[in-house]
Amino acid sequence: MNDLMERLQRDFGVDDITVRKPALTTFRVKKDSAETLIRELRDREGYTHLNFMTCIDYIEDGIFTLVYMLHNYDKKLSLGVHVDISRENEDMVSIHTLWAQAWTYQRELREMYGINFPGSPRLEEDFCLEGWDDIPPMRREFDTKEFSEQRFGHREGRHSEEPRDHMKVELYPNRGGDEK
Amino acid sequence: MKNSLNTDDTLENSGLTEEEQLLFSNARPRAYEPYPIKAVEDFANWARANSLWILAFGTGCGAIELRPLMTARFDANRFGVAGRPTPRQSSVFIIGGYASVKTLKRIIRSYEQMQGPKFVICLGICPINGGMYFDSYNTINQFDQYIPVDLYATGCMPRPEALVASIMALQKKIKAGECDGANRYVENFDWYKANQKKVIKNWDMPDYNW
Numbered sequence: 102m103n104d105l106m107e108r109l110q111r112d113f114g115v116d117d118i119t120v121r122k123p124a125l126t127t128f129r130v131k132k133d134s135a136e137t138l139i140r141e142l143r144d145r146e147g148y149t150h151l152n153f154m155t156c157i158d159y160i161e162d163g164i165f166t167l168v169y170m171l172h173n174y175d176k177k178l179s180l181g182v183h184v185d186i187s188r189e190n191e192d193m194v195s196i197h198t199l200w201a202q203a204w205t206y207q208r209e210l211r212e213m214y215g216i217n218f219p220g221s222p223r224l225e226e227d228f229c230l231e232g233w234d235d236i237p238p239m240r241r242e243f244d245t246k247e248f249s250e251q252r253f254g255h256r257e258g259r260h261s262e263e264p265r266d267h268m269k270v271e272l273y274p275n276r277g278g279d280e281k
Numbered sequence: 282m283k284n285s286l287n288t289d290d291t292l293e294n295s296g297l298t299e300e301e302q303l304l305f306s307n308a309r310p311r312a313y314e315p316y317p318i319k320a321v322e323d324f325a326n327w328a329r330a331n332s333l334w335i336l337a338f339g340t341g342c343g344a345i346e347l348r349p350l351m352t353a354r355f356d357a358n359r360f361g362v363a364g365r366p367t368p369r370q371s372s373v374f375i376i377g378g379y380a381s382v383k384t385l386k387r388i389i390r391s392y393e394q395m396q397g398p399k400f401v402i403c404l405g406i407c408p409i410n411g412g413m414y415f416d417s418y419n420t421i422n423q424f425d426q427y428i429p430v431d432l433y434a435t436g437c438m439p440r441p442e443a444l445v446a447s448i449m450a451l452q453k454k455i456k457a458g459e460c461d462g463a464n465r466y467v468e469n470f471d472w473y474k475a476n477q478k479k480v481i482k483n484w485d486m487p488d489y490n491w
Contacts, residue, residue, distance in 0.1 A: 232483030
């Protein structure tokens with residue numbers, strides 16, 4: 102594993118190498134060399150399985166972090182490849198040529214985050230959200246509660262309690278919810 | 282080319298292309314009128330109550346509760362309940378919990394294709410006020426805004442016993458002649474349709490799916 106990491110550091114300039122578990126290591130790589138690196142891992146290093154790919158929205162830093170989770174069946178090791186892309190210029194190289202199932206993930210990422218993967222098949226088709234007409238819902242600037250209230254409305258009479266205060270009143274009714 | 286059957290009282294079917302408009306009916310649904318003789322209507326209601334055929338369309342997590350109904354333990358057949366694979370043959374639509382907007386479109390389509398008399402049971406808290414999905418971007422909060430509901434069985438999720446109890450309650454209601462959901466749908470058709478189109482943005486089916 103260390104040999105591989107040293108080689109990746111030399112060839113691709115990966116950084117932020119973290120051993121999360123004995124069988125799981127993650128590292129960060131630049132957007133431009135990500136596709137080449139993943140291709141190399143698949144073809145040369147035996148990381149033949151794409152567990153999943155997903156996205157994390159770091160709105161404070163203005164970036165999306167894409168996570169590609171690869172698995173090596175011979176060594177029983179997993180690798181998490183993190184790629185930072187800008188929230189504004191959300192283009193990423195498609196990897197559907199490496200794993201055919203990746204285009205489903207990419208379709209979902211385009212719908213939920215608005216990331217574009219040029220060349221990925223059926224990218225513009227609706228996946229879960231048919232006829233969506235707002236900003237992509239998994240972006241953190243999207244206010245789901247406000248959207249739900251405005252679009253779906255609420256039935257009168259629904260209210261919620263702070264669990265801590267509610268249980269105090271339940272437990273000490275004679276003292277008006279006072280613990281002492 | 283205009284459909285020659287167009288009159289003032291037909292539906293617009295504006296979600297369809299001009300070619301498709303010729304292929305689909307644009308007639309409005311009609312309300313059910315009970316038999317003039319009360320004894321005959323009561324007999325018909327008794328027959329309806331004892332032959333409830335459920336549409337096997339699992340629309341949420343509550344679909345899991347429908348499966349055990351047919352097993353030996355709960356044996357829903359003793360109430361005349363049977364599962365049906367198509368809306369054309371079924372009379373009861375059990376909404377199994379939350380309905381996403383994508384599913385709601387299919388629910389509306391299936392419900393309108395069901396032939397009367399038809400009844401709707403809502404399972405769980407989600408169709409009532411959204412339940413744990415009250416702030417979701419993709420799950421509706423009040424199901425009765427879109428489809429008329431005859432009976433609610435609340436809980437998260439209600440067990441099959443509760444479902445059996447709600448079937449018995451529905452039978453009681455039908456025998457008393459109080460299940461008028463389908464008629465309410467016809468009478469307030471424009472209101473229901475406006476609500477449906479407010480959440481379903483890609484309306485590409487006829488206004489009423491005959």
